[in-house]
Amino acid sequence: xxxxxxxxxxxxxxxxxxxxxxxxxxxxxxxxxxxxxxxxxxxxxxxxxxxxxxxxxxxxxxxxxxxxxxxxxxxxxxxxxxxxxxxxxxxxxxxxxxxxxxxxxxxxxxxxxxxxxxxxxxxxxxxx
Amino acid sequence: xxxxxxxxxxxxxxxxxxxxxxxxxxxxxxxxxxxxxxxxxxxxxxxxxxxxxxxxxxxxxxxxxxxxxxxxxxxxxxxxxxxxxxxxxxxxxxxxxxxxxxxxxxxxxxxxxxxxxxxxxxxxxxxxxxxxxxxxxxxxxxxxxxxxxxxxxxxxxxxxxxxxxxxxxxxxxxxxxxxxxxxxxxxxxxxxxxxxxxxxxxxxxxxxxxxxxxxxxxxxxxxxxxxxxxxxxxxxxxxxxxxxxxxxxxxxxxxxxxxxxxxxxxxxxxxxxxxxxxxxxxxxxxxxxxxxxxxxxxxxxxxxxxxxxxxxxxxxxxxxxxxxxxxxxxxxxxxxxxxxxxxxxxxxxxxxxxxxxxxxxxxxxxxxxxxxxxxxxxxxxxxxxxxxxxxxxxxxxxxxxxxxxxxxxxxxxxxxxxxxxxxxxxxxxxxxxxxxxxxxxxxxxxxxxxxxxxxx
Numbered sequence: 001x002x003x004x005x006x007x008x009x010x011x012x013x014x015x016x017x018x019x020x021x022x023x024x025x026x027x028x029x030x031x032x033x034x035x036x037x038x039x040x041x042x043x044x045x046x047x048x049x050x051x052x053x054x055x056x057x058x059x060x061x062x063x064x065x066x067x068x069x070x071x072x073x074x075x076x077x078x079x080x081x082x083x084x085x086x087x088x089x090x091x092x093x094x095x096x097x098x099x100x101x102x103x104x105x106x107x108x109x110x111x112x113x114x115x116x117x118x119x120x121x122x123x124x125x126x127x128x
Numbered sequence: 129x130x131x132x133x134x135x136x137x138x139x140x141x142x143x144x145x146x147x148x149x150x151x152x153x154x155x156x157x158x159x160x161x162x163x164x165x166x167x168x169x170x171x172x173x174x175x176x177x178x179x180x181x182x183x184x185x186x187x188x189x190x191x192x193x194x195x196x197x198x199x200x201x202x203x204x205x206x207x208x209x210x211x212x213x214x215x216x217x218x219x220x221x222x223x224x225x226x227x228x229x230x231x232x233x234x235x236x237x238x239x240x241x242x243x244x245x246x247x248x249x250x251x252x253x254x255x256x257x258x259x260x261x262x263x264x265x266x267x268x269x270x271x272x273x274x275x276x277x278x279x280x281x282x283x284x285x286x287x288x289x290x291x292x293x294x295x296x297x298x299x300x301x302x303x304x305x306x307x308x309x310x311x312x313x314x315x316x317x318x319x320x321x322x323x324x325x326x327x328x329x330x331x332x333x334x335x336x337x338x339x340x341x342x343x344x345x346x347x348x349x350x351x352x353x354x355x356x357x358x359x360x361x362x363x364x365x366x367x368x369x370x371x372x373x374x375x376x377x378x379x380x381x382x383x384x385x386x387x388x389x390x391x392x393x394x395x396x397x398x399x400x401x402x403x404x405x406x407x408x409x410x411x412x413x414x415x416x417x418x419x420x421x422x423x424x425x426x427x428x429x430x431x432x433x434x435x436x437x438x439x440x441x442x443x444x445x446x447x448x449x450x451x452x453x454x455x456x457x458x459x460x461x462x463x464x465x466x467x468x469x470x471x472x473x474x475x476x477x478x479x480x481x482x483x484x485x486x487x488x489x490x491x492x493x494x495x496x497x498x499x500x501x502x503x504x505x506x507x508x509x510x511x512x513x514x515x516x517x518x519x520x521x522x523x524x525x526x527x528x529x530x531x532x533x534x535x536x537x538x539x540x541x542x543x544x545x546x547x548x549x550x551x552x553x554x555x556x557x558x559x560x561x562x563x564x565x566x567x568x569x570x571x572x573x574x575x576x577x578x579x580x581x582x583x584x
Contacts, residue, residue, distance in 0.1 A: 041443075042418060047277055062418070067443040069452070 002032040002124070005097055009111065010120035011073045016097060017114055020104075024079060025111065028101040029061060029070060029092060032124055037063040040089040045081025046103050052076060054113070059102050061092065073114060076107040193532065194565050196494070198344070198515045198556025199540035200261065200291050201403065202370070202395045204483065205560055206467075207474050210397040214467045222462040224256075224423055228438040234462065235437035238425040241469040248372045248472075248480075249365075249389040250379025251411035256423035256460040261392030262297030264408030265290070265336060265366055267421045267455055268388045269309070270302055271412070272334035272362040274454070275387075275419040279360060281331040287312045287319040289341035290366060292545040301457075315548065317343045317508030317517065321355045328359060337386070338366040339375065343554065344491070344515025345508050346375070353382030365389040369396055369409070371513045373477070373484035388412045397471025398464050407461035407468065418444060421455030486559035487514035490566065494557040497570040503577045507552060514558060517542065520551040520577075527576055528553075534572040 004010070009017040014033035018026040034040070044060040052058050057069035058078070081103050084091060092100035115123060134142075139151070148154060155163070174182065195203050213219070218233055225231030225238075242254040258264045269284045286295055286309050299309055312323050318341065335356045339347050349365070356363045365378035365386035378386035394406040412420055418441065426440030446453035475483065491514045498518060499506050507517035520527060524541040531538035539555035546552060557566060 044418070062443045065443065065448070067449055 002030065002035060003097070004030070004032075004117045004121055004124075006117045008097065008117065009073070009114035010117065010123075011071070011114060012123055013071050015070060015073045017073045017111060018097075018101075019111070023107075025074065025076070025105050025107055026101045027070075027073060027103050027105060028096055030120070031096045034093050034096045034100070037061060037068065038065060039063055040092050042067075043082075043085040043089045043092065043102065045083075045085055046078045048078055048080050050078040052078065052105070061089075061102075070102060072105070074105065074107050074111045075109075076105040079104040079106055191535070193535050193537045194561070194568060195537045196539050196555050196557060196561070196569060197537055198558075199342070199554055200293065200392065200394075201400055201406070202368075202514075202556065202558055203400055203560055204370070204395055204397075204558050206397050206399060206471065209474060210467050210470045213470050214463060219466050220463070222460075222464075224439070224460060224462070226439065228436070232437060235425050235439070237466055237469055238423075238460070238462070239427055239437050240473075241465050242425060244469065244472045245369075245409050246411055248369060248377065249367065249409075249411045250377030250385065251389050252379075252414045253417050253420070253424070254409060254411040255420050256425055257393065257462075257465045258390075258408035258410055258422055259457065259461060260297075260404065260406045260408045261291070261366065261390070261394075262294040262408075263301060263457065264390035264392070264410050265294045265364065266298040266301035267408075267410060267457070268364045268366075268390045269298055269307055269334060269336070270305065270455070271410075271416070271419050271421060272364055272388060273307065275416040276333050276362055279331050279333055281333045282307050283330075283332045284309050284364075285312055285324070285327060285332060285335045285361070286310065287314050287323070287336070287338075287341075288546070289314045289317070289319055289343060289345070289347065290336055290338045291342045294338075294366065317341075317345050318347055318510060319352060320348070321351050324352070324355055327361075330359075332359070332361045334362040334364050334387075336364045336366060337381075339378070340368060340371055340513035340515070343508055343517045344512040344556070346511045346513065349376070349378070349381040349386075351382070353384070353386060357382065357384050362387040365391075367391045368513070369393065370480065370484050370487065373480035373482075374488070375484075375513070385413075387416065393461075393464060393468040396468035398467055405461060405464060407464035417441065419454060421457075423460050483559050484513075487557070488512075490514070490557035490559065490561050491516060491555075493563065494555060494561070494566050494569070497566050498555065498573060501570060501574045501577060504573065507549065515554055515556045517549070518553045518555060519549075520553060522551060522577075522580065524551050524553045527573075527580070530576040530580070531569075531572055534576070536569050536572045538569065538573070 014030045016028050016030050040063050042062040046058045052072040054075045056072045058072045059070040061068055082101050225234045238256045245254040273282055337352050339349050341347050353363045363386040378389035390410045392406050393409055398406055424441050425437055427437055430436045444454045446456050495516045498504050503521035505519045507519050528538050539553045542549055542552040542554055
């Protein structure tokens, strides 16, 4: 059973979004996603300043068996990619909701169209 | 005898299993207007005896002329061991060794090839090869665009000193993906930093530098590389592997070295064979390894701690990442890679250096001998490797025809790709040309030019 913190928002493509105190957001991939990928060997994080539409591929997570795009859950601009992932991609496996965050973004307006923890839980159950 | 093992019953059963009526139904997603019934100009099939006879007759037309053409494919001495080993049953396949447990020999050979090519180019990592030098430039351009962290530009600068076929291949391969190759004219036979000044500060992904360039002339690779890096442009080196026996490797160009180095393996033990097949090589720095297309073989240890080899970094290849793969042309040219590896291991760094020096010396002698002929001048008075551009006092094509009649293949006529150069002829002398060969060419050229004057 994968961990789905109640205080975060989610996407159907398995990203999570945390709204920070200053209104910016932190983004990563869910515990379910890291479990499905297996041990990560490389993460390509976005450059600061990159402008994104919701749904744009903005990062790549690579395990020994697959390389997958990570999609921007919301529109906005990238403030920073997580520099720790360059040397330690396994942080996504060990702490997907903490030290394994992928990028911080400044959203264009209030984040919309995201799933609650319960909705994401239901989505995972439906995906089977 | 039929070479296709399926009987009509087999075919009907297979079609039935997927619910298709006839084989044509399998292709119905290809629009009708894109399909053709037959290829114009391709005659009816011949049987084995007829085709053998035809090909022998065609091959005999080549004769055994003295060859002075380079232009991207070079006649070098190939030690007999190269193809004796390459054509052994254990190696005789060009296919990718996916099944590591059954392919340790092939995998080890590719690993050693990668090691030799990395060492030769001074780069950190090599892939298991590409089709040829032209497709390697195309893949290098796509790779640079993907790898460039600070630019989203799809512009790539290519001087006209890059092989015209490489430029055409790169445009044909990548044009559909939006890559824009911008040609820089080089009337002086080299690319200079001054030619690049107008691109200063622009958003450009990469600059391609060929060394030695298509005219055989040495580019000022250090200054060009440093200019590109100062302008946030990645450097793609297209290099002749033989020349690296004596020239500075691309990994050491300028302050930071080229970002990607590629080229054609043909000079390393691959016969001319009327233009192919050859193999391309592609190398880069470790920081860009995940953007490198094609197969890469890695060395590892098995559960018992013994050395073993396996394909690695495959997560971005087409069988996993489909349309988002780093390349969808990522086969390697295994057989030619085998030949190149054996060639390099037989020669070693010292042997390759001797070949390169001989090529250079013979070309210097060739230029001296030919420019003594009345009506022949040297075009670019610059340091060169094993090719040079000569200017004749009349159109080149008829002169080449006359030389061929005298048993000399006199060089590559540049007037098609470089009309601005006038009656320009690209000549080459590798280590295979002797002093007598060079004298024979000079005599034949003198007679040809004299005879033509008399005829006029």
